[in-house]
Amino acid sequence: MRRVVVTGMGIISPIGSEIEEVSKNLKEGYCGISEIDLLEDPDLKLKYWGYCYDFDPEGLLTRKEIGRMDRVTQLGLYAAKKAIEDSQIDFDDYDRDRVATVIGSGVGGFDTIEEAVKIQCEKGICRLNPLTIPMVMANRTANEVAIRYGLHGESQTPVAACATGTNAILNGYRAIKDGYADCVISGGAEAADTLLGIGSFQQIKALSKAESLDRASIPFDAERSGFVPAEGAGILVLEEYEHALKRGAKIYAEIAGGGITCDAYHITAPNPDGVYVAKAMENAIKERGHSLEDIDYINAHGTSTAKNDQMETNAIKYLFKDRAKDVAISSTKSMTGHLLGAAGAVEAIFTILAIRDSFIPPTINLKVPDEELDLNYTANKAVEKEVNYALSNSCAFGGSNVALLFKKVED
Template identity: 50%
Template sequence: MTKRRVVVTGVGAVTPVGNDIETTWKNIVSGVSGVGQLTRLDPEDYPVKVVAELKDFDVEQYIDKKDARKMDRFTHYAVAASLMAVKDSGLAINDDNSHRVGVWIGSGIGGMETFENQFETFLNKGYRRVSPFFVPMMIPDMATGQVSITLGARGFNSCTVTACATGTNSIGDAFKVIQRGDADAMVTGGAEAPISRMAMAGFCANKALSTNPDPQKASRPFDLNRDGFVMGEGAGIIVLEELEHALARGAKIYAEIVGYGATGDAYHITAPAPEGEGGARAMKMALDDADLSPEDIDYINAHGTSTDYNDKFETMAIKSVFGDHAYKLAVSSTKSMTGHLLGAAGGVEAIFTVLAMQDSILPPTINYETPDPACDLDYVPNEARKQDIKAAMSNSLGFGGHNATIAFRKYQS
């Protein structure tokens, strides 16, 4: 069976470096950090003092105030980014095509803040005072559900929950839905609002977060002095479309998505498999699916969390897949600027990958000061660099041993 070609025709995001894609991308290319002091919670309650929060996000630009009260913040972010992406794509969803337009948006932890607040209400006031919207606010699939309702998209509808691999798995799975003919367009990516009391407590307890109090130093992927990741929040959504469908309506095309790999470590609940073995298989799987050779790849948007094991093992995985070419391609972690958006990371980073290809520019890894002998690739340190990018990949690796990679190439007719 001939595989249908799939292209990216729209992008939308709300991130710690911007509440729209234009501001976000300008700041990423300029090396502007979205990491700052923790304000959403009392920093005295935690050893972690810095996070990557959204700034001045106004949900009422996208959702009626009354309806917004019935949604968790992660759903607010998903709806906002999806509306941006669909507007950017120029895709009109109507009665004629709505059954062929699907939504696949994931979230790593869903409505954690809602759960915390409603449980407190239950403890203090009893079950009768718990909101009747509690469950539909909390469950991770409600982002994709609310986006579907907002857009009127009645096609394939699903939600992925694979921790920090969620966004990339969602895009990869949506890609396959179109490729096999079950939809003509998919609105896909990830959304997360994890800066909440228990989420912060849990990640502090397992010592995953950086305790560096300096916002300009805390998120430092691949640097020898990294000490953990910085929690971020937001959403990244793209519109995927079958090529002929996009061409028929004269859509602009950012890039073609050509490969997807997903594997499991079967090793540990939080630590990656030794030498990044599972991540290496995901990258190899994506290359094979795309019919690309290692030498075809010019750039990798790395998972690059700024944790000791991830950065070291992801580097090893890249070297095992790409051999000598690993030292010729560029690898950068935009988490150095956005922090780690957990289930939304893959969505945001897919956007950065296709925009890098479109603009022929490599986004930097900022805060890179002291090289780590175990991390010896070209991480595009501190400043963006102009370079033609014909093919690129984006990696996401999650708790539970989830590994996901998607591959893009410049569109050619």
């Protein structure tokens, strides 16, 4: 099995869009969640979201291009540009037939879908934008990156609801590990914070009911009442280790394993015992011969919903047994909200920063202990700690579970 390393990272998130800014905000427990101010509907009960107010696509795209591209693609393309620039990669050093793009989205062009339905109902189908289909396509972002950089390897778009970003990175890792590619631009993007998106989640009672910001996204807290939706994108440049060394690349971390399972239990509820989440973590750890004792940190899926947080706690206890309380855990969704299909990719970046900068990000606003959730969730304050091995977990509607193991690369 070939080794796979991360040599570039690009991010657009509620807590920042520059790597060093994001690391600083994670350490300080900065909350990027804010009051909803761009959506108005008398039936909208959600008060908070994680919106990327500082995102300006005009730094990358012309006004004409912006008008022909859904916000989800704008976010993903911009994050990809930042990741590629960060890696300082020259694609001419590669066989472009072996450079792949694997970028997922849980939904695709949600804003375009909503606008198209309005036009159809109010004006008829003959007034639909002729670019509706390419703007809606979930694979638009992966294809757009490939087109702009002339990358002729596979262009793939996994869709696994809230595990999408992690699934995309896993697929990119496997493509290099198994010899199908030498470099992969991989991650996820999401922009589903529309009335249709938020309203649909509201109807299944998945969203936070909080009346104050410090009670909105509170994973593992006894008063948690649902998740806070958010938008953004996270993109990684993955490379085969020897090639990265040869070109003198900066290496953030190595992907040391990956695991993927399905609960096969329920379309929206997780299997409460967490056994298949545990199996995904176990497969990631053992793929290259690592052990449970190696794990220093787990970036939990931690959605702030009653069922997920209980299930994930059960999964960690099931797998780590007597050591479960010794492993540092946190949910960075307490700071960002839930980026849906982009969550896993953004959280992979957070996990890598924990390794690089030797700290455990906090679970902020964890104030009311839940007696059934009794692990080390790194409440409220970051902890300085050397992190050599870290897991990043994602779980999704439909029962998709993905875990990635990252490790510090020794000289």
